[in-house]
Amino acid sequence: MGPQSTEERLPTKSMLAALWQLKQFVLPYKAGLFTGIGAFGVARLFEVMVPALTAIAINKMASGDFEITLQVLGIIGAVIARYCVVTFARFNVRKVALKVSYDLRQQLFEKLQQQGSEFFGQYSIGDMMTRAVADISLIQRLISMGTILVIILVYAAIVGFGFMLYYSPVLTLLLLPPMPIIFFYAQYSSKAMGVASTQVQERLSDLGTHTQENLSGIRTIQAMVQEDNEIDRFSETNQAYADVFYEQGRINSAMASWMPSLAAVCSLTILSYGGYQVLEGTLPIGDFVAFFMLVGMVVQPFRVAGFIINLFQRAAVASRRLFEVFDRPPEINDSPSGNTPATISGNLRIENLSYTYTGAATPALHDISFTLARGETVAIMGRVGSGKTTLLKQIVRLIDPKSESVWIDDHPVKDYPLSQLRAQVAMVPQDPFLFAEPLKDNLTYDDPNRMLEKIWQAATSADLKSTIDGFPDKLDTLIGERGVTLSGGQKQRATLARGLIRNAPILILDDCFSAVDTETEDHILSELKRLRREQTTLLVSHRVSTARHADRIIVIDQGTILESGSHEQLIAKQGYYAELERVQREGAEEDDLERLRLNIQ
């Protein structure tokens, strides 16, 4: 959920304008749609044949001619034909609805892939899931059911009124005066329904967000014995949804009551004036009955107006919510220059890099400059929040550098196609995210066709082999959502193996040894050194035991480079790094580290 409510955030487009946006998704299937619409039209003609044939039969009987076999057979034939044509029409229209909803989901998914941290800071996962599931279902429902209703509406107006004019022009004209009242009430209700529908979708998103966040953190909640508090909180969200849903139901019910009653004015007009004409002998009784049946057909849409308006308004709200995502420009613009090398060799240059987060008072990074030659390993150290991850994210453009400050092989990173950049600069993130799929699928995530040999090599390098061997199903072991069935260290080593398997020219490791013991860490780093002699590695760590393996160490504090050099050089310098080394060697407490930081300041 964003910081604003949906009502404030969504563009104030009218219902029709919001639905018109869906045109681009419907047009590719216009053939199926128009076939369905045409078939519905034919079905309505068969439907009109029933009162017409009834009128003929009644008029014949009224004049003493009881030979009505043809009319009866005609009515039966019309009913059967209508059934067949309607089934065919529904099949076509529903197929279109399914295809459109498929495309909408695909589009939403693709658009989400292009968004970055700013977007996901503004919108919750639960909200996006509600849009992907519930909102698209509303549009699918509109196409599959709404089309039928629109056809009924249009054909009722054209065919119904046409036949009515044929039977009695005066009676037909008498139906017109109540129409403005009906339309005024429909418009008023439609607006109220629009507001209610927006609130329903908004509260449904809240419900989804609440559930998703709660269940994702269920282990923490249970560990902190917060279940009852969470249930109380959920109860409030649940009640809010029930309240707006009830309000929507109230508007719908009012329309279901009053629209048919307003439409009944038409029936009363025909009943009184038409009945009078029949009594006067100016209108045949058969025509009067047929006319009454046609009135029923014409006012049928008014009887279900509540349903129609509900259907359209909810779909319009859903469309607005989807296009809010569709119309949002990608956070990271992929516009390659076309003159970058197809394969990155591994030279990285950071030049006067500064970055300030939106809304932040102080920069996260300030004037950072350093270079990495191909085959070099550099460690970045610094306190939590010193800007290390911000720096790494800009190399793979998870955050876009504000200016041309990050260069790979003498080309700004913005010049590379995003897919190439992220394929050839492998980043192992701080958060070891794993999918609820077999371990093998997780390790070969970017390329599922990788050879088994490569998988085992990567697993061995990440010191994961013995862990995998311990699982009954080895590489086929299914891990829980986000890898919950693995320990923190196992998860980190699995994500490391996933990074190593890519054999990328530049490898970025963002503090991915924090849950690994020093012995395992030593083993992994030795492997890294052996395997990546010709490739560039940039790693972030809090441990001196990790950093000392690097060719060079850069210490960052409060967004600026504090010191840099080899392990030996920095020890000799007796600065922050040397003090950190002493503190870690002697197993100092956090207080010592804080004191150290204050001393440096």
Place this chain on the structure above:
Amino acid sequence: MSAEQIQAEQANAEPAKTERAKAEQTKQRNYAMFDADISGAVLNMSLLRRLLHWLKPYRGALLLSTALVLLASTLQVLLPIIISLVVIDHIIQGDTSSDTPDFGLIELTTWISNSLDLPPLIAACALYASIQIVWAFVGHAHRMTLIGSVINGLRDLRLDLFRHLETRPSSFYDRVAVGRIMTRVTNDVEALYELLRGLGTLIGEFVPFFVALAVMLAIDTPLTLMLLLALPLLALVTYYFRRSTRFFVPAGTANAVHTESDTARKFGRATGRTNLRPPSLQLKTLHRRQRRQPCF
């Protein structure tokens, strides 16, 4: 691991083992315990009875709603009787010897006509308008009592479901994806709303059936009995359609939602900030399943 070992392992990776692994995965991520309640095969009357448990606290309102829907349906049935029997047969054609039951509407029209000194046709129209207005109020009252009860019942159900989920051991969440549960808590409960509201309204549909049956029996008993012989055929056709679609009314939607959970799960991953494969497979499965819903 040596190259020989790896080659030997690859050679041993026979299809049978892959099948076993897949079967094991299915066993590990066995959604049956979670999905049984919503699959078409299980959505039956016993499940409906279980659902009614959450409506029990609102049985007073539901009983009132049932009474109101019976009244509303009765009023609705009277409207065409006014047109056909009172206006067309009695007033226009002057037919006074008909055996067709008019439920006292002719007498009532005559009484209004005499009491207010109105032409019979206008009296019939006044009666029609009065019944229509009363129907509108009664219908609204029926829907609001029904909607209120169902919404409150489902709110309680959702809360109970959430409470239940809060107390599941963490091993439960190793096997069931959060997106799947989330869809259950939100969309599936809304699908139940459609089911319960539909059932509440369905009661009213019996009134026109029995009224029509009474009228038909009064007009021509042998012909009506002959028509009733078609009922077994109708039942057979209904059974066929139900079998062919495999689902009771809202279960088609429910099954679609079942797969939508997968889509939702995929979205969860997307927002987990990782570059992802598109969910085409899941979407295609969803759409394949939805296609099985009836068109007739």
